[in-house]
Amino acid sequence: MAADRKSAPLRIGLAGIGTVGAGVIEVLRENADIISKHCPRPILVTAVSARDRGRDRGIDLSGIAWVDDAAALAARDDVDVVVEVIGGSEGKAKEVVEKAIAAGKHVVTANKALLAHHGTALALAAEEAEVALAYEAAVAGGIPVIKAMREGLAANRITRVYGILNGTCNYILTQMRETGREFADVLEEAQKLGYAEADPSFDVDGIDAAHKLSILTSVAFGCAVDFAGVRISGIRNVSAMDIAYAEELGFRIKLLGLARQTPGGIEQRVHACMVPAASTIAKVDGVYNAVVTSGNFVGENIAIGRGAGRGPTASAVVADLMDIARDRILPAFSAPAATLARAVQAPVGQRVGSYYLRLMVVDKPGVIAEIAGVMRDENVSLESMIQRGRSPDEPVPLVFTTHETTEAAIARVAARLDEIKSVLEPAHLLPIETLE
Amino acid sequence: MAADRKSAPLRIGLAGIGTVGAGVIEVLRENADIISKHCPRPILVTAVSARDRGRDRGIDLSGIAWVDDAAALAARDDVDVVVEVIGGSEGKAKEVVEKAIAAGKHVVTANKALLAHHGTALALAAEEAEVALAYEAAVAGGIPVIKAMREGLAANRITRVYGILNGTCNYILTQMRETGREFADVLEEAQKLGYAEADPSFDVDGIDAAHKLSILTSVAFGCAVDFAGVRISGIRNVSAMDIAYAEELGFRIKLLGLARQTPGGIEQRVHACMVPAASTIAKVDGVYNAVVTSGNFVGENIAIGRGAGRGPTASAVVADLMDIARDRILPAFSAPAATLARAVQAPVGQRVGSYYLRLMVVDKPGVIAEIAGVMRDENVSLESMIQRGRSPDEPVPLVFTTHETTEAAIARVAARLDEIKSVLEPAHLLPIETLE
Known part of the structure; x- marks a missing residue:
């Protein structure tokens, strides 16, 4: 076997034949x-497993062994690599990957949830077993961001990485901006079009983006994957009105995942925020993803592409397989897993930056003075104010942007404003990311 | 030695200590x-060579051997990799690289001219000698585009690659657009600022971009590097007036390098052209580079970053060194060099697309009819026409955009228009790239 290894086929056991699994066979x-042409070893799918054998997947599976229990792929002699495209952080996906590693098989996975929760442990196991744990498809789909950061930009001290990591949210926000419609309305349409799941919470609540961010953070900063360290909020509270005000103020609203090294530790955040309308990231629309990496020598690198879908995800899985076929195996998260320490997470409330704040108030004299007084008391400096139209004694929006302040200070402002009688709703608050 | 190889230092002989060479030492x-953290072997510069030993480079070279003749680096026992950052397609740079390969040393180079002219031969020699020929820094500076295409997107059939490959041209075009000034004026300023060379022709005539494009073409399509197959024009003829009209028509003017597979062969072009103002590439301004790759499964991938300069270029050189230190050595142009055939180049004149055409004419009755008649005769269909203001019997610009036609047809139109007495200058012609 060893002698033939350079030309012998690399044999794949495919766990999951949904969209991505079928795409892998197709590619x-x-x-x-x-x-x-690139790869001296042929790559062959020798065994597959999925829940429903009878389902027509539009893919010819003849000549490929069928295994009812995906975990059994790990034990097969005719499998060198297990490709896990089942999904989910626990259950069968985790079992398949763990068993594959234990059996000395390489693993390629597109499963961000699994890596976000168990990435460090799996990387340790893979390195002990001297097998690959590859997952390019797990972050930003078809864009080779893991390879770029782990290899292409590896000579740099990474200072920040951020991006649009969830295509569903980006599609919804883009549609809201282009049509002026509200979140619930656009979500419903996205569900009908298949761009959003029946249960959309993983996407719209920022969890999927946070899974991906925690992986990027580990690769960027050489620390253990710390999903629990990500502060997460989603896009449910973004209203058409905020999107319109963003436009007026020279911003766009995007769901960003952002990790950076701060003096207090590593900050990992997923949230809707305002970004300058002229920035490259602001113009990444629809289902596209983008990842922006800053390194101390290379400066800023931006990668844009399709973050999901059959073709792009399968493209990334097969690229990982080609790396394995060419014996290009690296520690999963850049540095050897044994050196991946849990990084100090920046304390909550320490973000320093500007904020957008929209209030619904009763339009009567003295309201602005009262609000401005609260800001002054909390040392929050106003940068701009917009009050469109007048409707005495009616609810009207009042929009403020602040100069740099802390998250804690703006939270105190919001809490105090909530106690003012003329303020009718809790403050709509969005961080402004200047991305400088 | 072999036993220690996994942890022994990788020893570098650095040929050239200009901006990039000094940057490599610094990184x-x-x-x-x-x-x-990423790399089990330390990377040490053991020997350097440059023309002028006395020059202060702001870099401490103590403890590093000085070699007067760069070619002698190849013969040194304390050198595993020769890094060539001298530049130029012939002479010392070529000698150093050839001797290094012949002596069984790995080569890392930032030299696009060398690879454009001798890439295939050098790749063959390197593969025979079983050494690396790595050149990430040669194309798009700090952006890891070679790695992305050769590895990250390797599962795809590449259908097209294009990009902004020369930062000097992009800087000049950006300045022209932002200030309304003419080419010569902006070039002079760029030279003063160090963004353009004293002899700017390599940059502004498109040669540097063509060097890079010929390399990208080889990696993308698995063919021999064919610099002679690139049709090249630069930006000297782009006028402030064309830039203003582009804006009015919803375009921007960029110097693009573009390679694609056509039914008639591979088309390689470097030229100033109009791109839709709303496209991502249109917004890549200043000294930034961008490369857009289309693959049959991944779709479109866009990478943006700094295409030149000390830090970004050194970042790419060191990434290549890290790959070598980790034994990650691949054929230089994706496919093994022996399989790199010279691709059929698409015949000249076969481009199909729209064109922008500006004429300076004497403003008198019948001119437009005469011009339209020529277009009709050549089967070129007009899409729009702009004639701003009126100045009877004075020279005025007349701007046309065409529907899809062939390069040959528009060339015939231009030649015939040149014979019309009221047409005062040769037609200013720019291809419109819709990038669809």
């Missing part, structure tokens, strides 16, 4: 000539 | 901790 077949 | 020193 391997349709681009076999291209792949063989 | 290796300043980021030594980061590099050692």
